Amino acid sequence: MEIIKTTRLTKYYGKTRGILGLNLTVAQGEFFGFIGPNGAGKSTTIRTLLGLISPTSGRARVFGKDVAKERTSILQDIGYLPSEAMFYPGMKVKELLKLSADLRKRDCGGEANLLCERLRLDPSRRIGDLSFGNRKKAAIVCALQHRPSLLVLDEPTSGLDPLMQKEFFDILRERNREGATILLSSHILSEIQRSCTRAAIIRDGRIIACDSVEVLSKTSAKRVTVHGAADLSRLSGIRDKKESKESVSFLYSGDMGRLLRALASGQVHDLTVTEPDLEEIFLHYYEKGGETV
Numbered sequence: 001m002e003i004i005k006t007t008r009l010t011k012y013y014g015k016t017r018g019i020l021g022l023n024l025t026v027a028q029g030e031f032f033g034f035i036g037p038n039g040a041g042k043s044t045t046i047r048t049l050l051g052l053i054s055p056t057s058g059r060a061r062v063f064g065k066d067v068a069k070e071r072t073s074i075l076q077d078i079g080y081l082p083s084e085a086m087f088y089p090g091m092k093v094k095e096l097l098k099l100s101a102d103l104r105k106r107d108c109g110g111e112a113n114l115l116c117e118r119l120r121l122d123p124s125r126r127i128g129d130l131s132f133g134n135r136k137k138a139a140i141v142c143a144l145q146h147r148p149s150l151l152v153l154d155e156p157t158s159g160l161d162p163l164m165q166k167e168f169f170d171i172l173r174e175r176n177r178e179g180a181t182i183l184l185s186s187h188i189l190s191e192i193q194r195s196c197t198r199a200a201i202i203r204d205g206r207i208i209a210c211d212s213v214e215v216l217s218k219t220s221a222k223r224v225t226v227h228g229a230a231d232l233s234r235l236s237g238i239r240d241k242k243e244s245k246e247s248v249s250f251l252y253s254g255d256m257g258r259l260l261r262a263l264a265s266g267q268v269h270d271l272t273v274t275e276p277d278l279e280e281i282f283l284h285y286y287e288k289g290g291e292t293v
């Protein structure tokens with residue numbers, strides 16, 4: 001079943017482009033990544049999906065329901081972590097969590113305590129006294145405590161230290177194994193690469209690639225690192241060259257035979273050929289101005 005489906009979803013803020021003709025589908029049980037640099041349109045997509053802003057045109061469906069018509073019932077089963085969470089500073093964490101649960105007419109006390117323990121968040125502290133990272137944790141507990149079947153997380157890890165990021169992703173993977181669908185937006189590619197099964201890359205308000213993380217990670221280019229000396233000047237298909245005294249490293253999408261011949265006539269001490277990481281692939285999609293899907 002499709003948990004999220006957008007059809008030509010478009011949002012303009014006055015004359016400013018938010019998102020343009022977005023077709024995005026997330027199936028039940030997916031851990032889906034939404035990658036793009038700041039300003040690409042991730043938050044706009046997410047806010048439109050939750051009915052927090054209205055699209056200029058196009059449609060969004062969540063759980064098979066039209067967001068414009070059935071927003072309240074959709075939100076009952078979503079956990080949303082906004083990119084910038086704002087809370088009443090005078091409230092204690094536990095009061096905030098109780099309020100959030102009450103708004104859903106749920107008793108989530110047990111789950112909230114477990115999450116606070118795992119994330120090392122003291123529920124008796126006042127929100128106004130918390131660091132940015134601890135406020136983020138409070139927002140995470142708010143999003144997770146009612147065990148929703150869809151988690152929508154907008155840049156969730158900013159402000160969390162590495163240990164807490166790991167704990168947070170452990171929790172997300174557990175929830176995903178138990179059946180929750182997850183939409184995670186990030187500009188940090190390693191996060192997506194580690195956790196997500198499928199991902200969409202968004203640029204300038206359009207989706208430019210959408211596939212399994214495995215497929216997105218595969219381009220014909222390889223990262224080649226050569227230690228020693230070789231004349232590569234006549235080879236085509238070399239990009240992103242980094243040179244030091246002892247070695248040269250580059251992305252290569254040309255003919256392998258020609259590369260090997262060029263290396264054989266040089267003085268090569270060591271050679272590695274690896275798949276490029278998602279960061280490099282991401283740049284590749286951006287540079288080539290990929291096809292809109």
Ligand code: ADP
Nearest residue numbers: 013016017018037038039040041042043044045
């Ligand atoms: P991302 O989440 O990928 O960083 P956003 O969805 O926040 O991107 O922004 C997409 C585009 O829409 C940007 O050009 C941004 O300036 C614009 N935008 C976002 N929110 C607003 C707003 N409330 N008013 C005007 N323009 C906005």
